[in-house]
Amino acid sequence: MSSEVRRAAQILRTGGLVAFPTETVYGLGADASSEKAVARLFQVKRRPADHPVIVHFASSESAFQWASDIPDAARKLARKFWPGPLTLILKRSALAKDFVTGGQDTVGLRVPSHPVAHELLLVFGGAVAAPSANRFGRVSPTTLAHVREDLGSDVEVVLEGGPSEVGIESTIVDLSGATPVLLRPGRISKQDVESVIGKIGEKTASSPRHSGGLERHYAPRTPARMVPVHALDKEISKGKSVAVLAFSRPDQRVDFWLRMPRDPQAYAQKLYAALRELDGAGCEQILVEAPPDTAEWAAVRDRLKRACEQG
Ligand code: TXA
Numbered sequence: 001m002s003s004e005v006r007r008a009a010q011i012l013r014t015g016g017l018v019a020f021p022t023e024t025v026y027g028l029g030a031d032a033s034s035e036k037a038v039a040r041l042f043q044v045k046r047r048p049a050d051h052p053v054i055v056h057f058a059s060s061e062s063a064f065q066w067a068s069d070i071p072d073a074a075r076k077l078a079r080k081f082w083p084g085p086l087t088l089i090l091k092r093s094a095l096a097k098d099f100v101t102g103g104q105d106t107v108g109l110r111v112p113s114h115p116v117a118h119e120l121l122l123v124f125g126g127a128v129a130a131p132s133a134n135r136f137g138r139v140s141p142t143t144l145a146h147v148r149e150d151l152g153s154d155v156e157v158v159l160e161g162g163p164s165e166v167g168i169e170s171t172i173v174d175l176s177g178a179t180p181v182l183l184r185p186g187r188i189s190k191q192d193v194e195s196v197i198g199k200i201g202e203k204t205a206s207s208p209r210h211s212g213g214l215e216r217h218y219a220p221r222t223p224a225r226m227v228p229v230h231a232l233d234k235e236i237s238k239g240k241s242v243a244v245l246a247f248s249r250p251d252q253r254v255d256f257w258l259r260m261p262r263d264p265q266a267y268a269q270k271l272y273a274a275l276r277e278l279d280g281a282g283c284e285q286i287l288v289e290a291p292p293d294t295a296e297w298a299a300v301r302d303r304l305k306r307a308c309e310q311g
């Protein structure tokens, strides 16, 4: 076991904050049983206190202790996808206090697969509340450098774990109601979930509140727009300085452009680092070539849409 992980676990025990790598994005962790630690977490994140936060565990067994009324579908999904990039929303047990659930009677549970996250959770031995390790409303971090850029010295320890493999946040499935609902698409697709538990619903206006559902949650500072490939050149020629995210080189000169992979998983992996880079180019506008409107691109399109919503 690494001494850094041991030190990080000790910091969690004393109510401190630790940023750590997961397979999706880097998380900012606090002892999920400590009201003071979670209050500090929200303060550093600058996140409103009534937002629920995902709780992380080393194993399914420990995760399910934080839930009551565990439906069969939850156990099936856990068996298939945990440890991994899936969050389950379940009715809470008495262990999940109001300060992690935002006062709701449900709790978000996740068992990450990243070896450093797993080791941290194992050594700490408890539950770790962890939103993405960025300030509220900004693009999630997928490297240690991103975390430092956003949070600076507000976090005592940032554990190194390399660039996040998935690159976008976990898939969230709500199993607390009469029918399962997909709240946030991710690497594990709606179809992947349905192959295990049968048909599930899509999010509606009455689905539980979650900050990923707020407008402009994953946004760069520069105004961004998603445009179909045939409209890209027309937009570029309007004369604003533009930073472009596209599958191939634009026909005309642009101030800044980044090429993205045509494979949706490879695209997702690079997405947040790319948005940070485009944002840093100092242009008046970001233009994003729209990926195909197909099921395999659902998670990437979801994040791009949020990045392009103007606040
Ligand atoms: O991949 C991930 O899930 C990352 C890594 C660090 O694990 N975490 C993450 O956390 O994305 P966060 O807090 O940035 O986003 C969690 C989403 C939010 O939209 C939150 O409101 C929602 O999950 N959520 C948490 N508990 C919930 C609940 N009881 N009901 C509905 N939504 C919930």
Ligand code: MG
Pocket: 131, 132, 140
């Ligand atoms: Mg987040």
